[in-house]
Amino acid sequence: MSLRSxxxxxxxxxxxSLALGSVPTALVAQLPLPTTNDPRVGLGAxxxxxxxxxxxxxxxxxxPKPDIYMPRDSAGNLDLGGLTYANSDLAFRGNYVxxxxxxxxxxxxxxxxxxxxxxxxYLCATGQGDPSIHGNLLFIxxxxxxxxxxxxxxGVQDTVSxxxxxxxxxxxxxxxxxxxxxxxxxxxxxxxTHTLVPDPRDSSVIYVYISGSAGIRSGQELEGCLDxxxxxxxxSRGRIDVARVPLDNPAEARVVNGARIFPAQPRPASxxxxxxxxxxxxxxxxxxxxxxxxxxxxxxxxxxxxxxxxAGGACGGYGILLDISDPVNPRRIDFAADTNFAFWHSAxxxxxxxKVVFTDEWGGGTQPRCRVTDPLPWxxxxxxxxxxxxxxQHAYYKLPAxxxxxxxxxxxxxxxxxxPGRDVMAQGWYQGGVSVMDFTDPNHPVxxxxxxxxxxxxxxxxIAGSWGAYWYNGYIYSSAIARGLDILxxxxxxxxxxxxxxxxxxxxxxxxxxxxxxxxVWPATFSLSRAYLDQLERGQxxxxxxxxxxxxxxxxxxxxxxxxxxQALTRLASTLEPLAANAADAARVRLLVQSVRDLAAAR
Numbered sequence: 309m310s311l312r313s314x315x316x317x318x319x320x321x322x323x324x325s326l327a328l329g330s331v332p333t334a335l336v337a338q339l340p341l342p343t344t345n346d347p348r349v350g351l352g353a354x355x356x357x358x359x360x361x362x363x364x365x366x367x368x369x370x371x372p373k374p375d376i377y378m379p380r381d382s383a384g385n386l387d388l389g390g391l392t393y394a395n396s397d398l399a400f401r402g403n404y405v406x407x408x409x410x411x412x413x414x415x416x417x418x419x420x421x422x423x424x425x426x427x428x429x430y431l432c433a434t435g436q437g438d439p440s441i442h443g444n445l446l447f448i449x450x451x452x453x454x455x456x457x458x459x460x461x462x463g464v465q466d467t468v469s470x471x472x473x474x475x476x477x478x479x480x481x482x483x484x485x486x487x488x489x490x491x492x493x494x495x496x497x498x499x500x501t502h503t504l505v506p507d508p509r510d511s512s513v514i515y516v517y518i519s520g521s522a523g524i525r526s527g528q529e530l531e532g533c534l535d536x537x538x539x540x541x542x543x544s545r546g547r548i549d550v551a552r553v554p555l556d557n558p559a560e561a562r563v564v565n566g567a568r569i570f571p572a573q574p575r576p577a578s579x580x581x582x583x584x585x586x587x588x589x590x591x592x593x594x595x596x597x598x599x600x601x602x603x604x605x606x607x608x609x610x611x612x613x614x615x616x617x618x619a620g621g622a623c624g625g626y627g628i629l630l631d632i633s634d635p636v637n638p639r640r641i642d643f644a645a646d647t648n649f650a651f652w653h654s655a656x657x658x659x660x661x662x663k664v665v666f667t668d669e670w671g672g673g674t675q676p677r678c679r680v681t682d683p684l685p686w687x688x689x690x691x692x693x694x695x696x697x698x699x700x701q702h703a704y705y706k707l708p709a710x711x712x713x714x715x716x717x718x719x720x721x722x723x724x725x726x727x728p729g730r731d732v733m734a735q736g737w738y739q740g741g742v743s744v745m746d747f748t749d750p751n752h753p754v755x756x757x758x759x760x761x762x763x764x765x766x767x768x769x770x771i772a773g774s775w776g777a778y779w780y781n782g783y784i785y786s787s788a789i790a791r792g793l794d795i796l797x798x799x800x801x802x803x804x805x806x807x808x809x810x811x812x813x814x815x816x817x818x819x820x821x822x823x824x825x826x827x828x829v830w831p832a833t834f835s836l837s838r839a840y841l842d843q844l845e846r847g848q849x850x851x852x853x854x855x856x857x858x859x860x861x862x863x864x865x866x867x868x869x870x871x872x873x874x875q876a877l878t879r880l881a882s883t884l885e886p887l888a889a890n891a892a893d894a895a896r897v898r899l900l901v902q903s904v905r906d907l908a909a910a911r
Contacts, residue, residue, distance in 0.1 A: 342678065342679070342680045342682065342684065342706075342708065342709070342710040343708055343709060343710060344680060344709075344710050346361075346708070346709035346710075347361040347363070348361045348709040348711075348741065348758065348760045349709055349710055349711075351760065351761060351762030351763075352762045352766075353714070353762045353763045353764060353765055353766035354762065354764070355386070355388075355764050355765075355790065355791065356372070356791070358761040358762035358763070358764070359761070359762045360759070360760070360761050360762075361758075361759075361760050362758065362759045362760070363757055363758050363801075364744070364756060364757035364758075364798060364799050364800075364801040364803065364804065365742065365744065365757045365758060365759040365784070365796045365797070365798060365799065366796060366797050366798075366799050367759065367794060367795075367796055368421050368422055368783065368795040368796060368797050369421060369422050369423065369424060369794075369795045370788070370791065370792055370793070370794050370795075371416065371424045371426065371792045371793045372791065372792040373393075373395065373409075373414075373790075373791075373792045374414070374426065374429040376411075376412075376429055376431055377393045377395070377409055377411060377412075377414075377429065378393065379392060379393045388764065388770040388771075388772070388790055391410050391771055392410055392411055393409065393410060393411050394409065394410045394771060394775075394789045394790070395407060395408070395409050395775060395787045395788060395789050395790075395792070395793075396408035396409060396410060396436055396437045396438055396439075396775055396787065396789075397437075397438040397439060397501075397721065397775060397776055397787060397822065398439070398776060398778055398785055398787050398822070399439040399440050399441040399446075399820070399821050399822070400441070400778075400780045400781075400785075400817070400819065400820040400821075401441045401443075401818070401819045401820075402818065402819075403417055403418055403419040404416065404417060404418070404427075404484060405418050405424070405780075405785060405793065406439045406441055406446060406481075407439070407787055407793055408434075408436070408437035408438050408439040408448065408449075408787075409434075409437045410433075410434060410435060410436060410437050411431060411432065411433055411434065411437070411461065412429065412430045412431045412432040412433075412434065412437065412459075413430050413432070413437055413439055413446070413448060413487075414426055414428065414429045414430070414793075415427045415428050415430075415481065415484045415485075415487070416793060417484075418783075418785075418795065421783050421795045421797075424793060424795065427484045427485045428484065428485050428486070428487060430479075430487055431459070431461065432448070432459035432477070433450075433452070433454060433455050433456065433459065433460065433461045433463075434448055434449065434450040434451075434452070434455060434477070435450055435451045435452025435454070435455055435498070436449045436450065436451050436452075436499070436500055436501070437449060437450070438499075438500075438501050438502065440502060440503070440504045440821040440823070440824070441481075441819060441821060442504055442514050442555070442819070442821075443555065443819075444480055444481055444482040445478055445479070445480065445481070445490075445514075445553075445555065445558060446478070446479040446480075446481045446487065447476050447477070447478055447479075447502060447504065447516065448476065448477040448478075448479065449476055449498075449499035449500060449501055449502050450473055450474060450475060450476070450477055450498060450499060451474060451497075451498035451499055451500045451520060451521070451522050452474070452498070452522075453472065453474065453498075453522070453525075455472065455473045455474060455498075456471050456472065456473055457470075457471055457472070457473045457492070458471070459477075459489070467526070468526050468528045468529045469529065470529075472525075472529060473492060473494065474494065474495060474497070474498030474499070474520075474522070474525060475492060475493045475494045475495040475498060475499050475518065476492065476493040476495070476499045476502050476516055476518060476551070476561075477489060477491075477492050478490055478491035478492060478493070478553070478558045478561060480558075490558050490559060491553070491558035491559040491560070491561050492561070493516060493518065493551045493553075493561045493562065493563065494530050495518050495520055495530075495549045495551075495563060496520070496524050496525055496530060496532070496533035496534075496544040496549070497520025497521065497522050497523070497524060497525070497544065497549075497606065498520045498522045498525075499518045499519065499520055500519055500520055500521045500522070500608065501519045501608065501609050501610075501823065502516050502517060502518050502519065502823075503516070503517040503519075503609075503610045503611065503612055503619075503821075503823040503824060504516060504612075504821055504823075504824045505517060505612050505614065505632060505635045505824070506614055506635070507635055508614070508633070508635070512554065512555055512556065513552055513553060513554055513555060514553050514555060515550055515551065515552055515553070515635045515636065516550070516551040516553060516561075517548050517549075517550060517610050517612070517619075517638070518548065518549040518550075518551060518563075519548060519606060519607045519608060519609060519610060520549070520606060521606050521608060523535070524544045524545065532544075538570070538605040539572070544566075545605040545606070546568060546570050546605040546606075547566035547567055547568050547569075547570075547605075548566070548567050548569060548606070548607055548610065548621075548638070549563045549565075549566055549567075550563065550564055550565040550566070550567055550635070550636055550637075550638070551563045551564065552564045552636070564636060565636050565637065567637060567638050569607075569621065569623075569628060569630060569638060569639070569640045570604060570605060570623065570626070570628075570640075571626060571628075571640070571643050575604060575624075575625045576625050576626070576645035576646075576647070577647050578625065578646075578647055578648075578649055578650050579647060579648060579650060579683075579686055582677075582679075582681060582682050582683065582686065583681060583683075604623050604624030604625040604626060605624075606623065606624065607621045607622060607623040607624070607628070608622050608623065608624065608651070608652065608653050608654065608669070609621075609622045609653060609654040609655065609721075609823060610622070610630075610655075610823065611654065611655040611656060611657065611822075611823050611824075611825055612632055612823065612824055612825065613657045613661060613825045613827075614632070614824070615661075615826070615827035616657075616661040616827075617631060617632055617633040618630065618631065618632065618657070618661060618694075619632045619638060620655030620656075620657060620664045620666065621655070622652040622653050622654050622655050622666055622667065623652055624651060624652060625645060625649075625652065626643045626644065626645055626652060627643065627644045627645075627646075627652050627655065627664075627666040627690075627692070627699065628640055628642075628643045629641050629642040629643065629664070629694065629697065629699055641697045642697055642698050642699050643699070644666075644692065644699045644701060646668075646690060646701065648668070648683075648685040648686055648688075648690075648704070649666075649668040649670075649686075649690065650668055650669075650670035650671070650686065650687070651668060651669045651670060651672070652666055652667075652668065653666075653667045653668060653669035653719070653720070654666070654667045654669075654720070654721055654722075654823075655667075656722060656723060656724060656733055656825070657724075657825055658724070658731045658747075659724060659726070659731070659827060659828050661694065662693060662694055662695070663691060663692065663693050663694065663731060663747065663750055664691075664692050664694060664699070665689050665690070665691050665692075665705075665733065665747060666689070666690050666692065667688075667689050667690075667719035667720065667721075667722075667735075668686065668687050668688055668689075668690070668718070668719055669687070669718055669719065669720065670686050670687035670718050671687065671716070671718055673716060673718060673720060673738055673771070674716055674771055675716055675718070676711060676712065676713045676714070676715055676716055676717055676769060677716075677717055677718040678706070678707050678709075678710065678711040678715070678717035678718065678737070678740050679710060679711060679712070679713060680710035684704060684706050685704045685706070687706065687717075687718040687719055688704040688705060688706035688719055689704060689705040689706070689719050689735075689745070689747075689753070690702075690703075690704055691703055691704075691705065691747050691750040691753060692750075693750055702750035702751050703750060703751045703752065703753055704753075705745050705747065705753035705755075706719070707719075707737050707740045707741075707743055707755075708755055709740075709758075709760075711739065711740050712763060713769065714763040714764075714765060714766060714767070714768060714769045715738070715739035715740065715763045715769065715773070716738045716739050716769060716771055716772070716773060717737055717738050717739050717740035717773070718737065718738060718740075719735070719737065720735065720736045720737060720738055720774070720775065720776060721735070721736055721775065721776030721777070721778075721822060722734050722735030722736060722776060722777055722778065722822075723776075723777075723778040723779055723820075723822050723825075724779065724825070724828070725744070725779040725784075725798075725812055726779070726811075726812045726815040726828040726830070727804070727808050727809075727811070727812050727839075728808070728811050728812075728830050728836055728839050728840065728899070729839070729840060729843055729896055729899055730746060730748045730808075730843070731746065731747050731748045732744065732745070732746045732747075732748070732756070733745055733747070734777040734778065734779055734784045735776075735777055736773070736774030736775055736776045736777040736786055736787070737773070737774060738771075738772070738773035738774060738775070738789070739761075739763055739764070739772055739773035740760065740773065740774075741758060741759050741760030741761065741773065741774060742758060742759045742760070742774050742777040742784065742786050742794075742796065743755055743757075743758045744756050744757035744758065744784075744798070746803070754803075756801065756803035756804060757798060757799075757801070757803070757804070759786075759794075759796055761773075761791075764790055770790065771789060771790075772788070772789045772790035772791065773788065773789055773790075774786045774787065774788060774789075774794070775787040775788070775789050776822065777796075778820070778822050779812070780817065780820050781813070781815075781816050781817060782797070782812075782813040783795050783796065783797050784796040784797065784798070798812075805838075805839065805842040807835050807838035807839040807841075807842050808839040808842060808843070810833070810835035810839075811830060811833065811835045811836045811838075811839040814830060814831050814833050814835060814836065815828050815829070815830060815831075830903075831910075832903065832906035832907045832909070832910040833907070834862060834866050834907065836903045837862055837900060837903045837904050837907060838859070838862060840896055840899050840900040840903060841855055841858055841859055841862075841900065843893075843896055844891075844893060844896055844897065844900070847892075847893055847896075848892060849891055849892045849893025849896050849897065850887065850891045850892070850893065850896075850897055854884075854887060858880065858883075858884060858900075861876070861879075861880045861883075862880065862904075864876060865877050865880065865907075873908075874908045874909075877904050877905075877907050877908035878905070878908045880904050881901050881904040881905045881908065884897065884900060884901045884904065885901045888901070
């Protein structure tokens with residue numbers, strides 16, 4: 309299918325213009341229409357044999373789910389009609405990947421990313437299963453009312469029961485093949501997601517921010533739970549639960565605070581159904597005066613950035629900027645609303661903390677929201693800058709290729725890629741696949757790589773695709789809801805050089821939880837200096853002859869050793885330093901100079 313009709317183009321432009329919201333009209337106008345002229349459009353369907361389209365990303369391996377996570381009907385056929393056995397989020401430690409599942413979790417040894425080895429597939433009903441790792445302690449979110457303390461899958465029948473578990477489970481995974489439950493944190497709304505927060509003054513404890521979106525459980529089942537309006541005394545609404553976990557005794561973990569971070573005002577306006585869905589859902593208007601809807605009383609995801617004492621709360625109707633310098637008492641310092649957002653879902657900071665990307669999970673991840681008729685700002689990313697503790701909204705980014713009605717697709721989870729001097733993130737879009745987006749210029753984000761498969765089925769929609777895509781120690785890991793674990797790697801392109809990829813790979817993390825964002829620090833390498841030179845060439849930030857000479861000098865210095873190498877690099881830095889004054893990209897020239905000086909000082 310192609311956009312040959314000028315009338316169709318005008319229709320799509322009109323749809324896009326419906327969603328101007330609080331963002332300057334010029335920024336919305338810059339968004340491209342969802343294109344059907346893309347290799348991702350029209351891919352053949354299949355669970356294990358779907359067609360693939362990729363650009364600047366290579367699939368290193370796919371590891372299918374084990375049989376215990378592949379439900380079957382009474383006739384023995386695969387039954388993918390529900391989320392009970394869906395893969396969810398990821399966490400990382402050393403050579404291990406911890407993959408959540410609505411019915412437990414898996415632990416993968418990825419020492420060889422080409423051949424991951426499953427160490428365990430642990431069966432435990434959770435109803436989301438998002439994982440985090442800290443040392444040998446694995447934390448697993450559990451929200452559903454049928455979850456049991458004993459991990460059983462038979463459910464809980466009684467309205468009030470001591471067998472029910474809703475909160476965060478804690479496992480000891482010092483032996484990754486034999487996880488052992490060692491504690492839990494019961495909470496009033498369960499844990500849809502959670503975030504680990506270090507104590508800056510006490511390394512013997514860790515805090516857990518618990519985001520629960522389900523109904524309030526009975527106070528008879530868990531003391532202190534109270535289902536009353538959020539502004540009422542003792543309400544279990546309008547707060548995030550803060551739990552304290554003693555690392556040497558996780559059985560003593562408990563909730564120590566209910567942080568009230570939400571704005572005391574009505575829920576902001578947001579869009580309704582897409583234009584193409586409106587006629588199907590048209591209902592008579594309710595009689596009487598319109599009711600004022602209360603503001604959000606919970607967060608979906610909270611991403612903390614301890615290095616800058618900040619957190620981004622994606623909280624239903626708002627994006628909230630938090631001060632977490634006192635982790636027990638997070639404090640709201642600013643918030644934003646957007647009429648183009650249906651559900652603020654998750655957040656990712658730039659490495660310097662000057663930007664944050666919020667996502668809109670319009671449709672809850674179970675609906676096709678990347679169709680050619682869906683407005684671009686809906687179900688997209690919104691990029692904000694942060695200055696003087698205030699959020700300022702800039703452009704949107706959405707998957708540019710139109711998806712079919714058989715593919716659940718909307719912005720979902722992702723993380724930064726440590727490309728020096730740039731803001732780049734990988735992101736899962738459910739059955740829209742994995743997209744890599746550069747948001748260095750917050751007004752002009754651009755896609756630089758992607759990987760996508762066709763739908764699971766060509767006739768009906770099953771919930772599938774990439775739950776989240778995260779960079780970890782040289783690779784992008786994507787948790788495929790129905791298809792297992794994908795491991796991908798970036799390849800050089802006009803958007804990204806091999807030197808930039810090598811510099812990103814030089815950043816090695818011992819541990820990574822996507823909602824606990826680390827600060828990237830690049831070691832002194834020749835790849836780092838060459839990456840800055842590549843960027844100066846791409847952006848014409850320095851004269852071409854100066855770039856060529858600097859490359860020759862770097863090559864010559866690399867062939868030397870000891871004091872001779874140090875002297876050569878020191879001379880190069882001294883030669884480059886005065887060039888910043890007249891360079892088109894002075895800031896990047898200074899980064900280059902510093903990287904060369906660091907190389908000279910390195911042993």
